[in-house]
Amino acid sequence: MVDLTTDLGKGLILRNPVLTASGTFGYGEEYADFVDFNKLGGIIVKGTTLNPREGNPYPRMAETPSGMLNAVGLQNKGVHYFVEHIYPRIANLDTNVLVNVSGSTIEDYVACAEIVNSLECIPAIELNVSCPNVKQGGMAFGVNTEGISKVVEAVRKVYHKHLMVKLSPNVTSIVDIAKAAEASGADSVSLINTLLGMAIDAAKRRPKLSTITGGLSGACVKPIALRMVWQVSKGVKIPVVGLGGISSATDAVEFMLAGASAIEIGTANFIDPSLSGKVGEGIADYCEKYGFTASSQLTGALLTD
């Protein structure tokens, strides 16, 4: 039996390294017919902000080769609605439930994180400082070291459980950003969020998204994500959670070999809604085949000589 237990530190222990990525798995309930939640290390729910957000106008999605652009813009009913109506329904799912905390001002991040801190069944937050789809804020914090230090330090003061910080790939040096997050008190970093991209309908001479630009995700971003996970894991001591285009157990293993302690499945949930429930077993199969007794041994086990 391969041991899949994944300890990300500060009380966040997963039964296996598989998480579902924020914004691609709803609140988990949408996938209840396809996935046994006890096959997941955890679920990261939709981006949650202090106040309700309408999100961006339609069209918010455009398919691109082996991927998609989205410009959802953090549509959600706000953290108070989450606490009152959604949390009671999902608190007792047989897996870890993490909240993706988003915002556009430091005060909003702090207020939202403080509220989530009081929720007993939420062992961690993923701080989204990297969403490309909100006008001010979001990514503004995630694109330079001062911004990220400020927001992570402020949230750290009010959030006492596991604080995972989600990084934007739309930066010159993601390693510097990751180091700043670590120095400011992050317990782990997850990467990557979507890459800023654009699609045009030539026949209509118009952008395909209402916001003109949007976030690229899916299989096409995997090589970039893998490279960034590799670089960041060399640069920080805290655990790295890898994501970006993971579409199979083999993809997941590749991220772990590059240095990830856990992984998230995002856009691939749309193509195979049952995928996330199968990846844990796939990682175990790989371990068995190649002589690893625990999946944690995969982290950084890439041979480069």
Next chain:
Amino acid sequence: MIISDFTLVEIQKWTKVSLLKLQCEERLPNILPGQFVQVRIDQSPSTYLRRPISVHNVIPENNEIWLLVQKVGKGTETLCELPVGSIVNIVLPLGNSFTLPCLRCSCQAQPTDYLLVGGGVGIAPLLYFGKVLQTQYNIRPTFLLGGRSQSDLVQIDSFQMYGDVYTTTEDGSAGEKGFVTNHSVLEQMTANKGLQVCCCGPKPMMMAVAKWAYAAHLNCEVSLENMMACGLGACLCCVEKTTEGHLCVCKDGPVFNINQLLW
């Protein structure tokens, strides 16, 4: 909801449209008229996401569904040309449904008759709707089906099994010439206050039908076709702005009462 491999057992091709009959090994869940499926189209980076397609008919005893697919791009072209025996991975059933009469309640506002208006490949969900109305509710709906020309009007024989069929074409090659909203049969229908109008087709057509139904004080539902990614209500990509804010066409729809919409 299930995710299952279906085998293409029969395909019938017209110029722009194909009818696919697909069977799976599993017992099908109950499928409601107006619901849709998400079809996986393999082997191409340009068809990365699944494609939403309406349920055209269900043969529960064979675990069989029918899809009516019109070629508009890579994905639908691939589907329309699949060889018999192909395996097609499908997630179903998705979305809400058209409003059916309630057999248990006796409220006055119950629809007693149905006018099902379809344009182009938007006729697809109406066949199964008509079948359910006739076989489960003993109601023979009126179908009003429109197309650009005769070649758009497919499956007419099948529709005739479940109701009276009227047609229009823009070029006059079949039925009355013009748009569905110009058809003479509509005149006699406005007086029937128990009439429920249900419409699926290109947006300008649905807007015209909605306008007509609104003016005639008839209850009217339309089925929207926003771009989708997940089809499960998880990604919030497919939203339509409504009186209740942004709603997901894939989960809160695809069927909406026209009073919910801002058109």
